[in-house]
Amino acid sequence: MSTAMQDRDFHFTREHFEYFRRLSQDYSGIVVADNKYEMFYSRLTKRLRQLRLTSFDDYVDYLKKNKETEFTHFINALTTNLTSFFRENHHFQFLSNQVIPALMERNQRRISIWSAGCSIGEETYSIAMTLAEAAQEYNFTWEILATDIDTEVLGQARQGVYQLERVKNIPMNIKKRWFLKGKGSNEGYAKVSSELKKNIRFEQLNLIRDFGFKKTFDVIFCRNVVIYFDRNTKTDLVRKFAGCLSNDGYLILGHSESLHGISEQFRSIGNTIYARV
Numbered sequence: 693m694s695t696a697m698q699d700r701d702f703h704f705t706r707e708h709f710e711y712f713r714r715l716s717q718d719y720s721g722i723v724v725a726d727n728k729y730e731m732f733y734s735r736l737t738k739r740l741r742q743l744r745l746t747s748f749d750d751y752v753d754y755l756k757k758n759k760e761t762e763f764t765h766f767i768n769a770l771t772t773n774l775t776s777f778f779r780e781n782h783h784f785q786f787l788s789n790q791v792i793p794a795l796m797e798r799n800q801r802r803i804s805i806w807s808a809g810c811s812i813g814e815e816t817y818s819i820a821m822t823l824a825e826a827a828q829e830y831n832f833t834w835e836i837l838a839t840d841i842d843t844e845v846l847g848q849a850r851q852g853v854y855q856l857e858r859v860k861n862i863p864m865n866i867k868k869r870w871f872l873k874g875k876g877s878n879e880g881y882a883k884v885s886s887e888l889k890k891n892i893r894f895e896q897l898n899l900i901r902d903f904g905f906k907k908t909f910d911v912i913f914c915r916n917v918v919i920y921f922d923r924n925t926k927t928d929l930v931r932k933f934a935g936c937l938s939n940d941g942y943l944i945l946g947h948s949e950s951l952h953g954i955s956e957q958f959r960s961i962g963n964t965i966y967a968r969v
């Protein structure tokens with residue numbers, strides 16, 4: 693490999709970068725822009741150190757020889773997991789003010805939601821709190837499937853333990869009902885109550901592969917995920933989503949994502965919320 697960058701602990705070339713970004717795109721659908729060169733270097737360097745490897749050439753060999761096990765670490769290192777509780781709050785308001793009352797009106801007593809690309813679980817627990825709060829008013833049961841490609845963030849999501857700083861914007865009455873404040877060695881942390889967790893299943897799932905299940909959801913949250921995918925990957929994914937949404941189901945995307953020119957199976961109803969047609 694050639695064209696080395698200077699002043700680095702490890703020899704990292706344009707060829708290494710191209711190899712890694714091709715792998716990333718083929719496996720996860722995530723298209724990696726040119727300006728991610730430095731990010732790749734710093735994130736993958738951490739992995740080299742963990743493995744006590746001394747060069748990126750060795751890491752390429754290692755990846756080839758240990759595809760099954762190393763790929764997970766490789767992808768974990770490269771995903772962007774930014775999230776927060778009640779991020780883009782209008783989506784949770786839409787769920788409680790429109791979706792739930794409409795389902796109750798139709799006498800549907802079980803609500804099923806998919807949090808696709810759930811990261812460390814803050815989106816999932818925001819959905820869960822919205823459902824659990826509404827379930828005190830109406831009489832229904834609910835379940836959430838929460839998935840991500842990244843096994844590390846899924847581990848954190850399953851634990852449901854967050855620094856107090858991260859839960860500070862959740863309204864106090866809601867926080868009191870669904871979180872336990874840590875004491876002693878857990879000081880500074882809040883833990884999601886088991887009551888809230890019991891209806892949630894966290895699973896690893898790569899959105900660009902076949903889903904491997906036949907389920908019907910009332911709402912799919914897939915926010916701030918497809919932004920990293922190319923057009924074909926996005927089109928394919930949205931078609932698969934349409935196939936596992938109920939007839940009156942909704943697909944909710946992130947603030948800078950759109951289905952414009954991507955799918956005729958959905959119509960926009962504003963705020964990056966799409967109704968299945």
Ligand SMILES: C[S@@+](CC[C@H](N)C(=O)[O-])C[C@H]1O[C@@H](n2cnc3c(N)ncnc32)[C@H](O)[C@@H]1O
Nearest residue numbers: 720771773774775809811841842898899915916
């Ligand atoms: C920026 S986070 C968004 C988290 C949350 N949905 C939100 O909006 O707050 C994007 C998540 O998508 C996941 N992701 C990326 N590519 C994926 C794929 N092919 N399959 C499943 N999850 C993927 C990443 O691991 C990451 O946790």
